[in-house]
Amino acid sequence: MLEDVREWYNMELALKAVESLKRNGFSAYYFKGRSEAVEKILGLVPEKAVVGVGGSITVRELGLPEILSKRGHEVILHNSPDTFENRRKTLVADVFLSSVNAVTLDGKLVCLDGVGNRVAALAFGPKKTIVVAGVNKLVRGLDEALWRVKNVAAPMNVKRLNRKAPCALNGLCVDCDSSERLCRAILILEKAPARSDFHVILVGESLGF
Numbered sequence: 001m002l003e004d005v006r007e008w009y010n011m012e013l014a015l016k017a018v019e020s021l022k023r024n025g026f027s028a029y030y031f032k033g034r035s036e037a038v039e040k041i042l043g044l045v046p047e048k049a050v051v052g053v054g055g056s057i058t059v060r061e062l063g064l065p066e067i068l069s070k071r072g073h074e075v076i077l078h079n080s081p082d083t084f085e086n087r088r089k090t091l092v093a094d095v096f097l098s099s100v101n102a103v104t105l106d107g108k109l110v111c112l113d114g115v116g117n118r119v120a121a122l123a124f125g126p127k128k129t130i131v132v133a134g135v136n137k138l139v140r141g142l143d144e145a146l147w148r149v150k151n152v153a154a155p156m157n158v159k160r161l162n163r164k165a166p167c168a169l170n171g172l173c174v175d176c177d178s179s180e181r182l183c184r185a186i187l188i189l190e191k192a193p194a195r196s197d198f199h200v201i202l203v204g205e206s207l208g209f
């Protein structure tokens with residue numbers, strides 16, 4: 001029963017976001033579970049497409065790099081090998097696959113980056129873009145999205161990457177001047193970029209940060 005209520009709530013919010021995303025020019029979908037979401041993503045990736053993957057725990061939690069490699073795709077991970085050149089290659093891949101840090105109920109995407117390759121590829125470059133996000137990233141509006149980016153996503157990523165920025169101590173952003181600062185570029189997509197082929201898949205589970 002409790003699980004049913006959670007599922008219902010997540011679905012209602014996600015469907016609202018899907019409708020808003022569509023109004024903003026994105027192709028948007030909701031799936032209750034990760035296996036249906038993965039199936040949809042695989043259906044969106046054309047045969048033999050070169051797939052660039054942004055820094056995303058969500059994409060890795062779904063096992064997508066391995067699944068796509070097994071299917072015969074060239075998969076370019078932003079950090080494997082951890083080179084500037086590899087990041088540049090993801091910008092001109094056939095498909096760019098990533099998550100974002102927040103999805104607003106009125107259909108905007110918000111994404112934080114340290115190097116900038118992920119926000120660059122989400123704005124322009126790849127022929128097709130696929131964003132996948134769990135319902136934990138749904139927020140009411142832009143203010144909450146920016147709060148989430150700095151006080152949820154960034155501290156957890158700072159901790160994961162073993163950076164020495166202040167938020168790694170207590171989980172709170174102090175808008176630091178640390179050389180280890182992760183937060184260097186924030187992208188807000190208010191609408192799907194013009195001429196893009198942009199798909200957003202929301203999943204009724206908690207995924208990534």
Ligand code: SF4
Pocket residue numbers: 150151154155158165166167168172173174175176177178180181182183
């Ligand atoms: S600005 Fe600094 S303290 Fe704030 S979340 Fe980013 S890295 Fe952490």
